[in-house]
Each structure stands twice: as structure tokens, then as C-alpha cells.
Amino acid sequence: KNEVEQSPQNLTAQEGEFITINCSYSVGISALHWLQQHPGGGIVSLFMLSSGKKKHGRLIATINIQEKHSSLHITASHPRDSAVYICSPPGGATNKLIFGTGTLLAVQP
Amino acid sequence: DADVTQTPRNRITKTGKRIMLECSQTKGHDRMYWYRQDPGLGLRLIYYSFDVKDINKGEISDGYSVSRQAQAKFSLSLESAIPNQTALYFCATSGLRTGGGELFFGEGSRLTVL
Numbered sequence: 001k002n003e004v005e006q007s008p009q010n011l012t013a014q015e016g017e018f019i020t021i022n023c024s025y026s027v028g029i030s031a032l033h034w035l036q037q038h039p040g041g042g043i044v045s046l047f048m049l050s051s052g053k054k055k056h057g058r059l060i061a062t063i064n065i066q067e068k069h070s071s072l073h074i075t076a077s078h079p080r081d082s083a084v085y086i087c088s089p090p091g092g093a094t095n096k097l098i099f100g101t102g103t104l105l106a107v108q109p
Numbered sequence: 110d111a112d113v114t115q116t117p118r119n120r121i122t123k124t125g126k127r128i129m130l131e132c133s134q135t136k137g138h139d140r141m142y143w144y145r146q147d148p149g150l151g152l153r154l155i156y157y158s159f160d161v162k163d164i165n166k167g168e169i170s171d172g173y174s175v176s177r178q179a180q181a182k183f184s185l186s187l188e189s190a191i192p193n194q195t196a197l198y199f200c201a202t203s204g205l206r207t208g209g210g211e212l213f214f215g216e217g218s219r220l221t222v223l
Contacts, residue, residue, distance in 0.1 A: 031210045043199060043214040086151070088212070097142060097203065097212070101151035 003027045006087055006100035013107050019074040021103045023087035026068065033088040034061050034072050037102070043086070046072070077107045112136050115200050115215035123223050128187040130218045132200030136211070140203040141183040143167075143175060145196040146217075152199065158183055190222040 005024045013019050023032070031050040037043045047054050047061040049070075054061050058077075063070040070089075074081055084102040113134045122128055132141065140159050144152040144167075154167030156175040164177055172194060174186045187194055200215040 033212050035212075035214075042216040043201075045212045045214075048210055048212065097157075097201065098154070099144075099152040101149075 003098055004087060004089060004100040006085075006103050008103060009101070010104045011106070013077050013105070015078060015107055015109050017077050017107075019077050019081075019105065019107075021072045021085050021087075021105070023070045023072070023089075023100055024068060025070075025087075025089040027089055027098070032063055032070050033097075034070070035086040035088060035099075037084045037086065039083070046085075074105075079107045079109050082106050111216070112213045113200055113202055113215040115198075115218045117218060118216065119219045121221045121223065122190055124189075124191055126190050126222075128190050128220065130185045130198055130200075130220070132183045132185070132215055134181050134200075134202045134213070136202055136204060136213060137180070138202040138204035138211075138213070139180065141177065142201040142203070143173075143183065143185045144199045144201065145169070145194075146199060147196050155185065155198075187220075187222075190220075192222045195220060195222045 003026050007022045031048050033045055034047045035043050036046050049061055049063050058075045060073040082105055084104050086102040087100045088097055116131045142157040143155040146152050153169050155169055155173050156167050158164045158177045161177050161180055176184045198218045203212050
């Protein structure tokens, strides 16, 4: 069983739609990261959260520690949101970073 | 200056050559990581370092070595490059003791081994 599972793997949405990307993990956690990677681009950290919910503009991240589940929501999606979104919980006792394989999001105008 | 700088950004080399990818950071973070990214496989950990004297192998360390020359510098070497090491390589830093766990990535080094 993979330590991190993301769903869906691919997502196509129309501009303006509400988008949800899910992340389930089996390892221990101190903080989980949501990352964004644009095509051909670098990787940036969107959120780091260890409880509850965080909001940044149109992006909202939530986490349920007991259920080992996190979601990333995008409200009023826009074509510039098209990217790969990756979740990363710390990798167990060693606290090394591990990553989901990512969700490829395409927002069409 | 970028928080995490990788050099070179692009490199084409031949099988058997020695290659070094360098990473430097200005965040003062204690933890540094090297990952490779291949299409469909996501980011896979090569090596990580929690301190200058603490270096650990990741899941795919064979064929690679690293050096943590200082808190701010972490280099990845391919002693004898082979074509299946063609990939996009990322350096990342994280400050658990310093920085509250923030995570920063370099812009990536695209390596092609012919």
C-alpha cells in the first residue's frame, strides 16, 4: 500500500467550477504540505498545515488528523490554476518528506 | 536571490561521465533533500540531510552520492552517469528547528544522459 494516495489523478474542469483534490496517507504526521507545480516549472509550497483549515485567496486546505486525510479546494477555478498539485506528509519516524504522485488539473476557459 | 538555487539548470552529458549538481539555500534551514522527478512517478527521494553531519539514503540512492559541505550547501553527484538517470532533479529545504517546517524547492536541474 502506498504511503500517500491522491485522488483524482487527473481532473478537467470548466472555468469557475469548485474543485476538490483529496490526499490520504498512512504515515505519522507533524505537518502536511500541499505543493503546486506548473508545466515545465518549479515547485512551490501552497500550504503547510497540521490541523483544521487554512485559506489563501481562492485556495482552501483542510486536514483531519484522526482520519489521516487532507483536501485542497479551489473556488472559482481559473485556467491559471492548471498545474499538478502534490500533497506531502512527513514520512513517518524519520520525518523525511514523501510525496503523492500528484493530481494533474486542467481548467478550461 | 532565490531562496534555493540549483546549478546547473540544464545539463547534457554522456554515459560514464561524472556529474555534480549543486544546491545552495539562503533560508538557514537545517534539512536538505535531493529528489528526482520522472513522468508518471512523482518525486522520489535520493538522499536527505538533517544536519551537516547527518546524511541518509533515500529510496533510490544507488548510483548517487552527496556531500553536505555546509549548512547552506548540499551537492548531488553521479559518479558514472547512465541514461536511466535522465530526469529532472530537485533540491528542497525544510526548517524544522529553524523555520517552523516551511518547505522550499529549487527550480530544478534537468539532466540528460546520452
